[in-house]
Amino acid sequence: MSKSGPHFLYVEDDLMSRKVLEVLLIRVMGFTHVTIFDNSENFMDQLRLLPDVPGIFLLDIQMRPHDGYEVLEMLRNDPIYQNSIVIALTANVMANDVQQLQSVGFDGLIGKPIMKDIFPDLIEKILSGESVWYVP
Template identity: 40%
Template structure:
């Protein structure tokens, strides 16, 4: 199951990190990819537009153990909350931190993400000045709950 606690967590420096973005909006995906590549210089990143595509990526790459998944909540076919629930059954993700990256920042949305076991939430629009530090803190095992 994704890392809801730090039971299996091992800190990762961004340059060694494997990050998967599940985001259906091409502009938001582009921004996240730029920040990961240029500001954080992550080792590997991959973007997918839906939960279905994300699970197909994992299925096609059984040796892919992402350190972090940045998961949009408003996705086609099924929302990010449903995708997260399905992630809990994937052994390949047991050491993966999952962060909701969303414009859904109402208190009930944040509470739902916490209740389900997300490792944090970052609100959209992404703040380019804060994002690298947020991701670095997450990769160090800190929960980041910053909807604004």
Template identity: 35%
Template sequence: MTLQNTSDAISSPQEAYILVVEDNVPNFVMIARLLAQMGVNHCEWKTSGWQVVQFAPTLPQVDLIIMDIDLPYEDGYQALRKIRSHPRLHETRVIALTATANQDEVNRAQAAGFDGFLSKPLDAERFPSQIRRILANESVWEWR
């Protein structure tokens, strides 16, 4: 199976294949509902950094990974390093998601190679726009 990685802009959320890595069930449910309201038809869920590293390469396509930083087994930074080293995933957009939202954490996420940053709790009003911008290859670094 060949994994498609679309580093190009995605024209609509309906076309996007999104992998959410979140160990908190209520947070994942909120993200999944917001994505569904946007029309996202392809959303997968994993609960640890280790799981995303094992699972992402098995997907036929991954356009965006929304990944919590504070994950069990391997945190988001450790998982990102492995994702970036995978030949079929190295250009996949990966967005950091964390409740530890401050300028130091944003700087750390940028230095680590994340493609964007969203803070928890998510703003349900802004989230659809943020995801559309990310899918359009725009930079989103929002933590306030």
């Protein structure tokens, strides 16, 4: 099954996490428009080099040199990306972490570890406009 769907951009510095999400989005779910950045260095410059605007940003929170909060701020301060869907992917899923993610403007959360049997349903909900705050 192959479906173009939105352009996903995943920013993650952990190799294993990148591989897991790549397999889930491309091989399992059949999306064909997936871009993965292996760090947040020169994030906006890298982003502007893409041929189109990603529809969904999936951001690791703990990465360098800019963490997910800083990347979110960059996106929200740019008129081109300020209304984009931005989902946090993190292992930090205590109640106060979820509240902080919500208060700074993330559109959702998928807690790590990514569960391969649940992840596709979460993405489908996000694509249908639902708010997803999933804590494993």
